[in-house]
Amino acid sequence: MASVNTTTLSAVEDIPRKHWFVSFGQLCRQQPLGAAGGLIVLVMLLATVFANVLSPYDPEAASFEHMLVPPSADFWFGTDAFGRDILTRIIYGARTALFVGFTAAFVGATAGLVLGVASAYYGGLFDLIFQRVVDVVMAFPLIVLALAIVATLGASTVNVIIAITIPFIPQCARVVRSSALAIREIPYVDAARALGFGHARIILRHMVPNVMAPYLIMLTTFVGHAILLEASLSYLGLGVQEPTPAWGLMLQGGAEEFAESAPWVPIFPGLAITLAVFGFNLFGDALRDILDPRLRSR
Amino acid sequence: MLLMIPTLFGAALLVFFLLRAIPGDVCEVRLAGTGLYVDEAEIELCREKLGLTKPLFVQFYNFVSGYFTWDLGESMWTGKDVTYEIAIRFKLSVQLAIMATLVAVILAIPLGAISAIKQDTWVDYTVRTFSIAGIAMPSFWLGIIIILGLLIGSQKFFGDPWMPPIYYVSPFEDFWGNMSQLIWPAVATGYRYSAVVARMTRSALLEVLREDYIRTARAKGMVEKIIINRHALKNSMLPVLTIIGIEFAFLIGGLVVTEQVFNLNGLGRLFVESVGAQDFNLTQQLVMLVVVAAVLTNLVVDLVYAWLDPRIRYG
Numbered sequence: 019m020a021s022v023n024t025t026t027l028s029a030v031e032d033i034p035r036k037h038w039f040v041s042f043g044q045l046c047r048q049q050p051l052g053a054a055g056g057l058i059v060l061v062m063l064l065a066t067v068f069a070n071v072l073s074p075y076d077p078e079a080a081s082f083e084h085m086l087v088p089p090s091a092d093f094w095f096g097t098d099a100f101g102r103d104i105l106t107r108i109i110y111g112a113r114t115a116l117f118v119g120f121t122a123a124f125v126g127a128t129a130g131l132v133l134g135v136a137s138a139y140y141g142g143l144f145d146l147i148f149q150r151v152v153d154v155v156m157a158f159p160l161i162v163l164a165l166a167i168v169a170t171l172g173a174s175t176v177n178v179i180i181a182i183t184i185p186f187i188p189q190c191a192r193v194v195r196s197s198a199l200a201i202r203e204i205p206y207v208d209a210a211r212a213l214g215f216g217h218a219r220i221i222l223r224h225m226v227p228n229v230m231a232p233y234l235i236m237l238t239t240f241v242g243h244a245i246l247l248e249a250s251l252s253y254l255g256l257g258v259q260e261p262t263p264a265w266g267l268m269l270q271g272g273a274e275e276f277a278e279s280a281p282w283v284p285i286f287p288g289l290a291i292t293l294a295v296f297g298f299n300l301f302g303d304a305l306r307d308i309l310d311p312r313l314r315s316r
Numbered sequence: 317m318l319l320m321i322p323t324l325f326g327a328a329l330l331v332f333f334l335l336r337a338i339p340g341d342v343c344e345v346r347l348a349g350t351g352l353y354v355d356e357a358e359i360e361l362c363r364e365k366l367g368l369t370k371p372l373f374v375q376f377y378n379f380v381s382g383y384f385t386w387d388l389g390e391s392m393w394t395g396k397d398v399t400y401e402i403a404i405r406f407k408l409s410v411q412l413a414i415m416a417t418l419v420a421v422i423l424a425i426p427l428g429a430i431s432a433i434k435q436d437t438w439v440d441y442t443v444r445t446f447s448i449a450g451i452a453m454p455s456f457w458l459g460i461i462i463i464l465g466l467l468i469g470s471q472k473f474f475g476d477p478w479m480p481p482i483y484y485v486s487p488f489e490d491f492w493g494n495m496s497q498l499i500w501p502a503v504a505t506g507y508r509y510s511a512v513v514a515r516m517t518r519s520a521l522l523e524v525l526r527e528d529y530i531r532t533a534r535a536k537g538m539v540e541k542i543i544i545n546r547h548a549l550k551n552s553m554l555p556v557l558t559i560i561g562i563e564f565a566f567l568i569g570g571l572v573v574t575e576q577v578f579n580l581n582g583l584g585r586l587f588v589e590s591v592g593a594q595d596f597n598l599t600q601q602l603v604m605l606v607v608v609a610a611v612l613t614n615l616v617v618d619l620v621y622a623w624l625d626p627r628i629r630y631g
Binding site for chain 2: 050051150151153154155157158159161162165166167169170242246249250253254256266269281284285287288291292293294295296299300303
């Protein structure tokens with residue numbers, strides 16, 4: 019008996035454990051675009067953590083002797099109309115973007131997850147009414163709804179997060195609901211109910227873990243969407259307010275003025291937005307291919 | 317079809333109360349916004365004139381019943397009819413939406429098809445990178461860069477900086493004048509739009525190319541070109557059509573930021589202005605216009621679906 023045990027144990031250990039480095043290499047080969055996206059996200063995260071180490075300048079303090087300096091050795095991306103270093107503001111702006119992006123995406127997707135699963139689980143009248151509410155919210159273009167909410171609450175960073183979160187909830191709820199509907203039909207949910215588990219327990223412990231794939235995919239795409247939306251709102255003056263560094267805010271002002279005085283001012287913040295959203299989208303795409311090949315739409 | 321009614325009613329309810337939840341209103345913005353001392357009574361008088369002192373449900377009733385008598389009310393800011401304010405800007409926004417759609421379709425369908433046919437080659441990776449970049453790039457930034465390029469480029473080559481004209485002329489009066497104004501914003505929004513459509517085309521075509529009847533067509537020795545054009549592409553167009561429809565409906569209101577960049581006097585700009593002035597009536601009518609457009613487009617897409625694919629029948 020004992021010998022049998024040891025052999026099975028050693029057999030288990032004989033299976034070569036993949037080193038994390040090897041699996042990372044595999045990821046790069048199978049999903050080169052996804053790995054590139056992950057790298058961009060990682061660089062952004064590092065930049066936000068080490069922002070004060072990376073840059074010698076203050077992102078908010080105006081310096082009137084350095085107004086609109088073209089890119090040079092001292093100011094790699096030049097300075098803006100207040101003499102603030104653009105590279106520094108981009109690095110600190112990543113903090114704002116990631117904070118808004120992650121918070122809005124996480125809260126929106128998680129609320130959508132719970133509501134979507136609950137809607138599928140309970141069915142009946144609750145499902146019907148909830149789906150009509152989803153219909154209503156989804157009939158609004160994202161930016162129009164976000165603008166209306168910001169107008170209601172007033173422009174500030176927290177309100178921008180709320181304005182971005184609310185349109186995300188029904189989007190995620192709808193996708194999660196359709197997966198959860200299939201899961202509800204699997205006998206183990208009936209089994210759990212027969213065993214006398216409460217609704218909350220069945221929803222949270224039995225159904226939610228099984229719709230993690232669409233949830234994670236929605237979450238990553240939402241981060242990109244949220245960054246883009248925050249930039250648009252800030253650009254319109256209805257988002258993050260000065261002097262907080264935010265990418266959309268840095269693009270404010272007419273293109274005509276920029277062209278005459280300082281074409282470098284609008285170029286770099288826009289590149290930063292594009293690169294960041296690009297990274298999250300690539301990463302999300304790769305995640306989708308790995309987690310659920312059937313969801314390959316859009 | 318009848319399900320549209322609760323959706324529209326819900327949207328009306330949502331936007332109505334969302335706007336009224338704002339502290340302040342158009343009277344405060346107009347009178348207090350000047351920075352001068354204003355008598356509280358004067359603000360109250362202005363509110364009374366605009367009907368803002370009436371109970372909320374009366375205001376809501378007036379708002380909804382306006383749709384049955386085709387009386388959408390007046391802009392609280394300018395005092396002109398909402399229908400007038402919308403009408404003078406409608407042409408520009410619709411033309412821009414159509415042009416952006418054309419740009420998108422012309423770019424997207426060939427690109428998406430090539431990318432699917434040459435799946436996992438460098439062509440595919442280039443197209444995918446191009447389209448993901450399109451989704452990632454804020455269209456207002458692309459607009460700024462386009463204007464910047466035009467200004468600097470025209471200065472370098474012709475000596476004078478040139479800007480697209482700001483005033484809208486009908487394409488039937490001055491075709492080139494109209495085009496020189498609207499082609500740039502159409503490209504700026506069309507790029508993002510095309511990215512979405514190209515991705516959809518790619519994934520839909522990939523799915524169809526795995527079908528049995530494509531293998532049969534190949535096995536009987538049919539020319540690849542005919543397989544792609546006649547058998548595969550046609551059958552993959554349904555989801556592509558849906559995405560074009562959805563994006564088109566949202567374009568009319570979603571041009572908000574692009575119109576700001578290009579200084580275009582369209583519906584999106586009107587929306588931002590009306591939100592800023594807390595012009596409740598104009599804002600809610602504009603939102604309803606976009607929602608109605610979205611709901612109607614969905615209906616049209618559904619009908620076209622059934623027409624294109626005889627397997628789909630609505631009971």
